[in-house]
Amino acid sequence: MRGLKDLKLYLTRHGQTLWNIEGRFQGWDDSPLSEKGKSNALALKERLKDTSFFEVYSSPAGRAITTAQIVSGFEIDRIIFDKKLREINLGSWQGRLVKEVEAEYPKEYSAFWFSPHLYKREGSETYYDVQKRALVTINSIVKKYF
Numbered sequence: 765m766r767g768l769k770d771l772k773l774y775l776t777r778h779g780q781t782l783w784n785i786e787g788r789f790q791g792w793d794d795s796p797l798s799e800k801g802k803s804n805a806l807a808l809k810e811r812l813k814d815t816s817f818f819e820v821y822s823s824p825a826g827r828a829i830t831t832a833q834i835v836s837g838f839e840i841d842r843i844i845f846d847k848k849l850r851e852i853n854l855g856s857w858q859g860r861l862v863k864e865v866e867a868e869y870p871k872e873y874s875a876f877w878f879s880p881h882l883y884k885r886e887g888s889e890t891y892y893d894v895q896k897r898a899l900v901t902i903n904s905i906v907k908k909y910f
Contacts, residue, residue: 772910773810773902776835778827779804787862789889791854794826801827805834821901823849848897855887 779801783790797805812835824830825843832843857865866873875883880891 770904773905774815776808776831778825778831779834781827783859789854789857789860789862789865791851791858792825793858797827797830801831802834805831809835809837819844819905821846821905823847823851825850835855839870843901846901852891852894853889855885857885857888 772905778797780798781790781795781801782798783793783795784801785798790794792806817836817838819843820832820836820838824847828849829840829845832838833840836843857869869885872885873906874882884890
């Protein structure tokens with residue numbers, strides 16, 4: 765088994781999605797990668813072409829899975845899915861147009877983008893919630909190699 769000194773974690777987000785183009789919030793809802801998103805993933809694959817991936821973890825969102833497959837070259841059955849790696853749960857904002865949310869929730873919208881430590885809405889996660897749950901998975905991956 766590899767030692768921790770050999771462990772490298774590569775953290776990446778998904779490529780551009782159709783909802784990104786439309787200006788929609790995604791959160792836990794899903795939208796497929798656009799052609800540019802697939803191209804984003806292929807560019808990252810090229811940049812990491814000399815990297816051998818031992819394991820690949822992904823959010824269960826289709827956009828993340830597709831990105832992980834393209835970048836790693838792994839078939840879907842080799843990718844480890846973990847819900848703790850999902851994007852922030854945005855509650856009722858998910859699937860809505862950004863401009864509509866900005867008009868309806870100006871204070872919360874501003875906090876979301878410009879003061880994330882102050883962002884809080886009922887029915888959604890805070891940035892701290894996301895960080896806390898994602899770190900559970902990251903720490904468990906690191907502990908495998910101690």
